[in-house]
Amino acid sequence: MLKQQLRAISSLLSSITLIGICVGMTSTLLSLRAAIENFGTLTTGVIMSAYFIGFLFGTTRAPKDIRRVGYIRAFGGLAALAAATILIQAIWVDPTVWFIMRFLTGFAISAIFVIVESWLNTMADNKNRGTLLSVYLVLIYGGLVAGQLILGVADPSGFIAFAIAALLINLALIPILISVTVEPTTHEAKKVPILSLLRLVPLGIVNAFIMQACYAMFYGIGPMYAIYIGLSVGEVSLFMASFILGGMLAQAPIGLLSDRFDRRVIMAVCAGLGSVMALILSQLGASVVWLIYLCVCLFGASVLPLYSLGMAHTNDYLEKDQMVGATGAIIKVGGVGSIIGAPAVAALMQFGAVNYFFLLIMMLTIIVCLYSLYRVTRRAKADEQLTSSYAMLNPSQTSDELLTSLVDEHEYQVALAGQESETEDTKKESSPV
Incomplete structure (x- = not known):
């Protein structure tokens, strides 16, 4: 059973491994390039924090957007956005531009994690969910390590390292876009x-x-x-x-x-x-x-x-x-x-x-x-x-199951009130006159 599920999500795992390699490369790459460009440690720290601001914003906003356009199209758009932000940082080496692009990268990557982890939770059951998530996380960490090693042979002062990172994200599109897995659904949760x-x-x-x-x-x-x-x-x-x-x-x-x-x-x-x-x-x-x-x-x-x-x-x-x-x-x-x-x-x-x-x-x-x-x-x-x-x-990772708690409390209360209303109507219809 587990082997069948791993085969079913092999394309998904392939995509997230490539994303992990890119994430591992970009953080270190930008830090090294900032040192080469003499941005200063304080400016570099602010730029790096933009990623986490974007990541946090993505966890609160992305689930709503994903529900509107669907998971596969959202993954494609977000991956394209992440690739574009990396290339823009290679073209315009400017602290302000890098801050904005780093914010957008964090937003895109957080939303991609939402998609991938929702997919995994949909495919898994209570008997093997932990095993599947462990495989997923080992691939993430393996990707992060591989990203560092690739960066060791690419010159951070040039364009090639940025191009490799963007290329990896674009390659990550291929497995998931040809996947036949049914898109996951979401559920509301107690805040x-x-x-x-x-x-x-x-x-x-x-x-x-x-x-x-x-x-x-x-x-x-x-x-x-x-x-x-x-x-x-x-x-x-x-x-x-x-x-x-x-x-x-x-x-x-x-x-x-x-x-x-x-x-x-x-x-x-x-x-x-x-x-x-x-x-x-x-x-x-x-x-x-x-x-x-x-x-x-x-x-x-x-x-x-x-x-x-x-x-x-x-x-x-x-x-x-x-x-x-x-x-x-x-x-x-x-x-x-x-x-x-x-x-x-x-x-x-x-x-x-x-x-x-x-x-x-x-x-x-x-x-x-x-x-x-x-x-x-x-x-x-x-x-x-x-x-x-x-x-x-x-760390800094999210999933759709976790992020449903970040949906507006108003939406949850409206849905709950609607369910209660339907229950009351059913009781009235079934009660003797």
Whole structure:
């Protein structure tokens, strides 16, 4: 059964792998090119944050647009938009143009994730949904790693690297446009206010905000930091690839541990190890490249699973009808953290605090570690933790099931009122006169 489903969605998985390669290339490519063009770290941080602004906007707006035009046509249009924005950045090397294009790229990529993950959830059932999503996420991480390696042999100062990224997106159109899979449908979900979630599961909100800020810092400013300490362009690509590879390899083992033990303890251990790795990395220079790669890999293995751990921990304390809405709220909070993260660390580096890049990340992960341990002392472990088992989630990633919670509350209430009205009419018709 699983093999048949994998064959049925092979075209979909092929498309998203190519998209993952492109996403892995563009973030590092733009950071390197910005350094070459002397944009400055603060300007670069603001440009990089535009992607997350667009991503957050896409998660709130794209589901409505997709419902109007359909999933296949939406995928085609969004992929074309993403390819065009990348090419425009190669033609007009200007901070303002890059900010606008980076915003549009984030919007397009977030909407593409909506389409792909909705498709996967439609094809899956309760017995194999976790397996299918795991395959999907491994391909995403594999694509991100491959994107870094491709960038290592392409000159970021020229046009070719941008052209390769745009070409990959266009190639991603082919498998999904010839797919015969039925388009997925969407369902409404119960909305959960962020303040209510903060009172109910504060660790989930704090973890999402801090970790997404850390991810934005590393993806957006990490390549510039690597250049500052003396790494070449090829070494920078391996630097970034090592981080992603570590997270890819550690996701599943750490997830299994979190299903068996208190997730908050696992979160504290991961954040603590991430802090140690960040401290070591802050003291390393280009003379020990192999050690940098090893530590960055361990750093990624420690911090990348934290977002998924926090999501699973949040669901441990929620009712079934709250989970989708709560995830939407966490996506919003994490999006705000992503928007703030890159410009914040870039501002520090702009004013001479370059050496504090990893030290700042260390401080943030220490906060997650200590707060996780504090929450252990304030509340008992969830009684039915295994019922909301850990699922690998890519940071800043969305799905249609998650995003239905972001649809206007007014629309949901109108639909609910209509259903109640129909029920009342049925009762009147069936009642004796």
